[in-house]
Amino acid sequence: MQVDKITQLDLSLFSTDENLSIFHLLNYTTTSRGKDYLHYILNNPLSTLAEIEDAQNTIQQLQLLLPRWKHTINNGTLMVIEKFYETPLTIHSNEPTNINTFFYKLLNKEDFSLTKYSVEHCIYFIKGIKMIQQLLTNAHGKKMDYWKEKINLLLNKSIIEEILQTDNPKALADKSILKFARFLRTDFKHNINQLLHVFEQIDAYISLAIACTEHSFIFPEIQNSSQPFIDAEELYHPLLQQAVSYSFTLDEKQNFLFLTGANMAGKSTFIKAVGVSVYLAQLGMGVPAKNMKISLFDGLLSNIQVTDNIMKGESYFFNEVQRIKNTVEKISNGKNWLILIDELFKGTNVQDAMKCSTIVIEGLYKMQNALFILSTHLYEIADDLKKHANIQFKYFETSISNEKLIFNYHLKNGVSNDRVGYLILKREGVIDMLEKLK
Numbered sequence: 001m002q003v004d005k006i007t008q009l010d011l012s013l014f015s016t017d018e019n020l021s022i023f024h025l026l027n028y029t030t031t032s033r034g035k036d037y038l039h040y041i042l043n044n045p046l047s048t049l050a051e052i053e054d055a056q057n058t059i060q061q062l063q064l065l066l067p068r069w070k071h072t073i074n075n076g077t078l079m080v081i082e083k084f085y086e087t088p089l090t091i092h093s094n095e096p097t098n099i100n101t102f103f104y105k106l107l108n109k110e111d112f113s114l115t116k117y118s119v120e121h122c123i124y125f126i127k128g129i130k131m132i133q134q135l136l137t138n139a140h141g142k143k144m145d146y147w148k149e150k151i152n153l154l155l156n157k158s159i160i161e162e163i164l165q166t167d168n169p170k171a172l173a174d175k176s177i178l179k180f181a182r183f184l185r186t187d188f189k190h191n192i193n194q195l196l197h198v199f200e201q202i203d204a205y206i207s208l209a210i211a212c213t214e215h216s217f218i219f220p221e222i223q224n225s226s227q228p229f230i231d232a233e234e235l236y237h238p239l240l241q242q243a244v245s246y247s248f249t250l251d252e253k254q255n256f257l258f259l260t261g262a263n264m265a266g267k268s269t270f271i272k273a274v275g276v277s278v279y280l281a282q283l284g285m286g287v288p289a290k291n292m293k294i295s296l297f298d299g300l301l302s303n304i305q306v307t308d309n310i311m312k313g314e315s316y317f318f319n320e321v322q323r324i325k326n327t328v329e330k331i332s333n334g335k336n337w338l339i340l341i342d343e344l345f346k347g348t349n350v351q352d353a354m355k356c357s358t359i360v361i362e363g364l365y366k367m368q369n370a371l372f373i374l375s376t377h378l379y380e381i382a383d384d385l386k387k388h389a390n391i392q393f394k395y396f397e398t399s400i401s402n403e404k405l406i407f408n409y410h411l412k413n414g415v416s417n418d419r420v421g422y423l424i425l426k427r428e429g430v431i432d433m434l435e436k437l438k
Contacts, residue, residue, distance in 0.1 A: 034203025055284020084118035217286025261396030298335035317347030
């Protein structure tokens with residue numbers, strides 16, 4: 001699925017403040033290598049139904065294994081192994097005996113100390129990866145079978161059986177340490193690098209399995225369809241602790257959702273919740289909803305947090321126009337797209353914004369290969385759009401009680417006419433401050 005960096009930023013998939021990102025929500029990895037691979041997964045949404053279904057199957061089967069899963073491989077062990085292979089060491093070149101081992105230790109005290117420590121952690125890692133293979137015995141699927149076969153192939157060395165029989169790596173005889181070290185450094189380097197790569201994948205997918213379980217995500221039904229659609233029941237934004245859920249449908253009959261409501265009423269949250277859920281679905285992940293059925297999407301584009309560019313002399317409005325231009329160019333390829341637009345044309349005056357918004361909507365609604373969710377504060381343009389049968393109108397209601405704003409965040413049918421800007425100014429004391437100015 002095509003997704004650009006702007007859309008990823010709009011949906012808070014990644015953030016400089018990790019606590020506010022989807023990545024942080026899903027990150028239960030135990031190693032930095034696993035974390036890096038999780039970042040890779042989230043950065044590369046899948047494009048085929050077969051890939052998505054295999055990812056779903058992988059995560060679901062790992063969920064079943066979670067009660068028996070033991071995190072025996074930690075980040076410290078991986079760091080020791082990496083340093084072991086990166087550090088120049090004097091390795092005993094002959095078959096170790098009690099005598100030559102004694103002299104090796106005597107003449108290479110520091111090297112032996114690092115070798116002993118590294119061999120211990122290599123054994124922990126090999127035993128841990130073997131344990132994972134055994135846990136995956138009855139799990140099947142493209143990824144699962146690849147992991148099991150790869151581990152089996154890479155561990156298919158006679159000396160590995162001897163290593164696996166080591167009950168206490170810390171109690172190894174010095175002679176055995178040198179024997180294992182020579183094997184690990186000279187004959188097993190490629191294998192252990194491959195095993196590390198397999199483990200980082202498993203660490204990342206276990207993280208996704210834990211996230212789906214911890215957050216009670218459900219796995220959506222995804223279909224190959226010539227026409228895009230979303231049918232969601234009680235979908236919500238996963239980053240909100242007390243999120244309000246939404247139920248809605250977008251399909252070929254009504255592929256355009258025109259969304260209105262006052263500032264802070266919930267429009268942006270709803271748009272982002274939809275985008276995040278579709279994005280997660282195309283990773284093979286579970287989604288924050290009660291039920292969800294969607295078509296396979298070829299691309300996802302958002303227009304939410306447009307900024308100006310002072311260095312290039314580009315205004316906010318100019319960048320809004322460029323984003324719309326880019327969107328039109330993208331969706332003209334006949335593929336299935338989801339387009340999310342929040343508060344179109346904020347960078348110009350109201351009359352100009354109304355004219356520009358109407359022209360854009362009148363053009364976009366004709367694109368049957370895409371689904372659109374567009375929010376606006378320009379309620380006036382809704383009347384002219386009601387003639388189009390494929391545009392549905394929804395809004396978030398704001399009520400006022402004792403000059404206090406009440407937001408229920410419930411998605412309703414129709415068009416909002418709430419105008420609460422003055423009340424917000426008054427509530428925050430700005431009106432009083434201005435009146436007191438001399």
